[in-house]
Amino acid sequence: xxxxxxxxxxxxxxxxxxxxxxxxxxxxxxxxxxxxxxxxxxxxxxxxxxxxxxxxxxxxxxxxxxxxxxxxxxxxxxxxxxxxxxxxxxxxxxxxxxxxxxxxxxxxxxxxxxxxxxxxxxxxxxxxxxxxxxxxxxxxxxxxxxxxxxxxxxxxxxxxxxxxxxxxxxxxxxxxxxxxxxxxxxxxxxxxxxxxxxxxxxxxxxxxxxxxxxxxxxxxxxxxxxxxxxxxxxxxxxxxxxxxxxxxxxxxxxxxxxxxxxxxxxxxxxxxxxxxxxxxxxxxxxxxxxxxxxxxxxxxxxxxxxxxxxxxxxxxxxxxxxxxxxxxxxxxxxxxxxxxxxxxxxxxxxxxxxxxxxxxxxxxxxxxxxxxxxxxxxxxxxxxxxxxxxxxxxxxxxxxxxxxxxxxxxxxxxxxxxxxxxxxxxxxxxxxxxxxxxxxxxxxxxxxxxxxxxxxxxxxxxxxxxxx
Amino acid sequence: xxxxxxxxxxxxxxxxxxxxxxxxxxxxxxxxxxxxxxxxxxxxxxxxxxxxxxxxxxxxxxxxxxxxxxxxxxxxxxxxxxxxxxxxxxxxxxxxxxxxxxxxxxxxxxxxxxxxxxxxxxxxxxxxxxxxxxxxxxxxxxxxxxxxxxxxxxxxxxxxxxxxxxxxxxxxxxxxxxxxxxxxxxxxxxxxxxxxxxxxxxxxxxxxxxxxxxxxxxxxxxxxxxxxxxxxxxxxxxxxxxxxxxxxxxxxxxxxxxxxxxxxxxxxxxxxxxxxxxxxxxxxxxxxxxxxxxxxxxxxxxxxxxxxxxxxxxxxxxxxxxxxxxxxxxxxxxxxxxxxxxxxxxxxxxxxxxxxxxxxxxxxxxxxxxxxxxxxxxxxxxxxxxxxxxxxxxxxxxxxxxxxxxxxxxxxxxxxxxxxxxxxxxxxxxxxxxxxxxxxxxxxxxxxxxxxxxxxxxxxxxxxxxxx
Numbered sequence: 001x002x003x004x005x006x007x008x009x010x011x012x013x014x015x016x017x018x019x020x021x022x023x024x025x026x027x028x029x030x031x032x033x034x035x036x037x038x039x040x041x042x043x044x045x046x047x048x049x050x051x052x053x054x055x056x057x058x059x060x061x062x063x064x065x066x067x068x069x070x071x072x073x074x075x076x077x078x079x080x081x082x083x084x085x086x087x088x089x090x091x092x093x094x095x096x097x098x099x100x101x102x103x104x105x106x107x108x109x110x111x112x113x114x115x116x117x118x119x120x121x122x123x124x125x126x127x128x129x130x131x132x133x134x135x136x137x138x139x140x141x142x143x144x145x146x147x148x149x150x151x152x153x154x155x156x157x158x159x160x161x162x163x164x165x166x167x168x169x170x171x172x173x174x175x176x177x178x179x180x181x182x183x184x185x186x187x188x189x190x191x192x193x194x195x196x197x198x199x200x201x202x203x204x205x206x207x208x209x210x211x212x213x214x215x216x217x218x219x220x221x222x223x224x225x226x227x228x229x230x231x232x233x234x235x236x237x238x239x240x241x242x243x244x245x246x247x248x249x250x251x252x253x254x255x256x257x258x259x260x261x262x263x264x265x266x267x268x269x270x271x272x273x274x275x276x277x278x279x280x281x282x283x284x285x286x287x288x289x290x291x292x293x294x295x296x297x298x299x300x301x302x303x304x305x306x307x308x309x310x311x312x313x314x315x316x317x318x319x320x321x322x323x324x325x326x327x328x329x330x331x332x333x334x335x336x337x338x339x340x341x342x343x344x345x346x347x348x349x350x351x352x353x354x355x356x357x358x359x360x361x362x363x364x365x366x367x368x369x370x371x372x373x374x375x376x377x378x379x380x381x382x383x384x385x386x387x388x389x390x391x392x393x394x395x396x397x398x399x400x401x402x403x404x405x406x407x408x409x410x411x412x413x414x415x416x417x418x419x420x421x422x423x424x425x426x427x428x429x430x431x432x433x434x435x436x437x438x439x440x441x442x443x444x445x446x447x448x449x450x451x452x453x454x455x456x457x458x459x460x461x462x463x464x465x466x467x468x
Numbered sequence: 469x470x471x472x473x474x475x476x477x478x479x480x481x482x483x484x485x486x487x488x489x490x491x492x493x494x495x496x497x498x499x500x501x502x503x504x505x506x507x508x509x510x511x512x513x514x515x516x517x518x519x520x521x522x523x524x525x526x527x528x529x530x531x532x533x534x535x536x537x538x539x540x541x542x543x544x545x546x547x548x549x550x551x552x553x554x555x556x557x558x559x560x561x562x563x564x565x566x567x568x569x570x571x572x573x574x575x576x577x578x579x580x581x582x583x584x585x586x587x588x589x590x591x592x593x594x595x596x597x598x599x600x601x602x603x604x605x606x607x608x609x610x611x612x613x614x615x616x617x618x619x620x621x622x623x624x625x626x627x628x629x630x631x632x633x634x635x636x637x638x639x640x641x642x643x644x645x646x647x648x649x650x651x652x653x654x655x656x657x658x659x660x661x662x663x664x665x666x667x668x669x670x671x672x673x674x675x676x677x678x679x680x681x682x683x684x685x686x687x688x689x690x691x692x693x694x695x696x697x698x699x700x701x702x703x704x705x706x707x708x709x710x711x712x713x714x715x716x717x718x719x720x721x722x723x724x725x726x727x728x729x730x731x732x733x734x735x736x737x738x739x740x741x742x743x744x745x746x747x748x749x750x751x752x753x754x755x756x757x758x759x760x761x762x763x764x765x766x767x768x769x770x771x772x773x774x775x776x777x778x779x780x781x782x783x784x785x786x787x788x789x790x791x792x793x794x795x796x797x798x799x800x801x802x803x804x805x806x807x808x809x810x811x812x813x814x815x816x817x818x819x820x821x822x823x824x825x826x827x828x829x830x831x832x833x834x835x836x837x838x839x840x841x842x843x844x845x846x847x848x849x850x851x852x853x854x855x856x857x858x859x860x861x862x863x864x865x866x867x868x869x870x871x872x873x874x875x876x877x878x879x880x881x882x883x884x885x886x887x888x889x890x891x892x893x894x895x896x897x898x899x900x901x902x903x904x905x906x907x908x909x910x911x912x913x914x915x916x917x918x919x920x921x922x923x924x925x926x927x928x929x930x931x932x933x934x935x936x
Binding site for chain 2: 053118399402
């Protein structure tokens with residue numbers, strides 16, 4: 001350790017001399033000293049004890065996991081773009097005060113940065129508060145955007161169930177003053193599309209019955225028992241008919257607030273009917289969201305455990321998306337308190353990802369982690385230069401190609417590499433092929449081999465690897 | 469503020485009652501109280517003073533900036549995939565000790581997280597050290613991977629010149645025991661391909677002459693003046709010929725280290741010649757990299773300021789990529805010090821992004837921030853339901869479509885929205901069209917209008933918006 005510190009001190013000395021544009025001789029002398037010290041230190045690196053792990057509640061993504069993750073992201077981004085969303089990005093940390101007073105009790109889960117001088121910072125807890133800060137800061141009153149990024153919560157991790165301290169949120173929000181319930185309905189449509197696209201099995205989008213109930217009990221004077229009976233009925237059959245009947249209830253219809261609430265619900269269900277998704281949307285008695293900023297309709301999508309689930313060790317399912325209306329949040333950032341009505345949805349991909357990962361494990365599906373179309377190979381020795389020349393031609397033509405980093409690799413090893421990584425084609429150069437101006441193209445799956453004229457090789461590879 | 473705290477306390481009380489599955493009546497009562505308190509608080513939100521900014525050295529990306537950023541990422545990812553790379557991801561923070569002793573003097577620029585109990589954490593400073601940790605932790609001795617993610621440095625920001633405290637790195641690395649200089653040459657080829665693809669103007673990939681020089685001066689005993697004369701020559705004409713001549717120098721060729729170093733350089737330049745990129749690669753006397761972990765060839769790519777640069781306020785250019793060999797880093801994490809040779813390249817996109825952003829600003833190019841193909845519109849009132857029904861059909865068929873969130877928007881406003889956002893088509897529904905089973909499809913650019921049978925609409929939109 002002492003020696004390492006000495007090396008570092010020496011390196012710093014060299015750096016300083018260079019900065020000061022010192023005499024080249026002097027620099028050379030010091031650099032030499034540094035190199036000697038480094039050489040002496042040599043093999044001693046790596047003797048220290050390190051705890052080899054990622055921080056609690058976090059994980060790395062391996063190439064195979066990344067391949068699954070990218071499938072999920074593609075489905076989600078495709079949906080967000082289909083609905084005309086722009087995309088923004090914000091920093092991973094915010095001023096601490098930006099997050100203050102937005103998350104109630106959950107604020108204790110916020111990661112703070114150490115005070116190293118300067119501003120007090122915290123890692124973002126969600127993407128909604130940074131979005132509101134962005135709108136207020138840029139005086140934007142009208143935007144439809146998505147944002148996919150990691151958020152941070154010092155929660156108790158339960159990683160097998162997809163609960164992490166660092167996890168992705170995929171948010172889609174509509175900000176602006178619009179006619180009621182149209183953007184709200186679109187958000188629910190988006191959740192429906194994404195969960196259908198991902199083929200995760202059956203799901204349900206629940207909206208909390210509770211707020212409607214409290215209006216009826218607290219403000220209208222309906223007995224809690226009666227309200228609960230209605231609630232149970234709603235939970236079982238909740239939809240447009242039910243709302244219509246509640247609206248015709250003489251007791252309820254005299255109450256302005258209850259009527260307004262039910263009127264909004266009716267409008268929402270009418271739009272959901274036009275979107276053909278009422279079958280998967282219902283009220284729920286138990287739903288409550290912890291966040292302070294919601295002001296209107298809120299909802300949560302849950303996956304339903306399938307009875308005929310053949311997975312050995314099923315991931316416990318639960319909430320995979322949530323969202324709602326938060327008309328007051330932007331105003332909390334505006335110096336004059338100007339409000340921008342917002343409604344949005346957040347897809348939590350970690351649970352979705354756990355399910356898909358487990359499904360891939362259980363199936364025979366072999367996931368490719370590269371897109372390489374062709375391996376440039378040779379059967380004979382001393383052809384490294386020819387392989388490099390050919391692969392350079394392929395790269396320059398936009399072909400995805402690899403070569404083994406060996407002077408004289410065995411053909412068998414080269415073919416095995418293709419088997420292992422799923423590369424479909426091998427372009428083989430040999431003395432004879434070079435003389436004839438051809439390349440031998442081998443199809444890994446069928447072992448078929450054809451000689452292709454070198455000038456037609458790119459086209460041949462493209463043809464054979466283009467998806468039908 | 470006192471009232472807000474009271475609301476929060478009340479919300480917490482409700483939450484606790486629910487958790488404890490308390491009597492529904494009691495919950496209802498408390499919920500009602502909460503709603504009343506919220507109602508009283510009402511319009512008072514937003515009266516607090518917030519500093520509306522992102523943390524020092526960071527920024528948001530607007531939709532337009534994101535569009536440019538995605539172009540850059542696409543070019544880079546396409547190149548990385550063309551070279552057969554897999555992709556991984558690691559957490560944004562690491563255990564503090566993982567980063568300790570890797571960055572020399574620059575360690576003071578590392579962001580630490582506050583000690584909130586549990587592990588001591590730091591934000592990642594680059595992607596190389598997490599990569600080495602990942603390899604050692606998973607005992608991987610052989611991988612070619614890329615990783616694109618944000619890194620964090622408490623440096624003095626100079627944002628107009630593209631220097632940030634939060635910035636992206638795009639890393640491509642090859643780990644494994646291979647024949648010398650083949651992976652190294654591929655890394656330089658990759659830098660060359662990416663900088664060419666992005667059309668950033670002229671560039672040069674510089675390798676430091678300094679280490680070769682120190683070997684000659686320090687170990688061989690060549691006079692510094694002589695070495696510098698060689699160095700100047702190298703800088704001007706550096707390439708294969710020069711290395712050959714140096715190798716034939718009787719003084720140098722007797723020195724084992726110098727000969728080995730020059731031999732490796734010769735091999736590298738031979739491969740670069742096969743890749744056709746020696747024209748952009750040269751030695752540089754001044755180059756020095758601050759990081760401790762490099763062990764062999766290191767390089768840096770710089771953009772060259774063009775003489776005929778018509779940009780009014782040119783971004784000062786500089787290093788846009790760098791990398792090298794770090795054979796010792798993985799061993800520092802391995803309990804037994806087992807080494808995994810690595811070589812890699814890191815593309816710094818912030819400067820590239822600044823240049824492209826400025827170029828877009830200067831040009832007339834209008835960048836679309838959405839991909840919407842069609843706006844579903846109507847000229848008459850009371851057709852919201854019909855618009856929602858049609859757009860739902862289009863979404864379900866995979867068409868990217870938008871609708872204005874107004875009950876009765878004016879046709880002019882709907883057409884203006886298309887002009888503003890670059891939506892190429894408008895699908896117009898009206899009483900007559902509904903009767904006839906058609907939709908009027910309007911091409912925004914030409915104002916051409918055709919009636920399309922409803923069942924052919926999706927195909928017609930696809931045909932008209934598919935890229936040639």
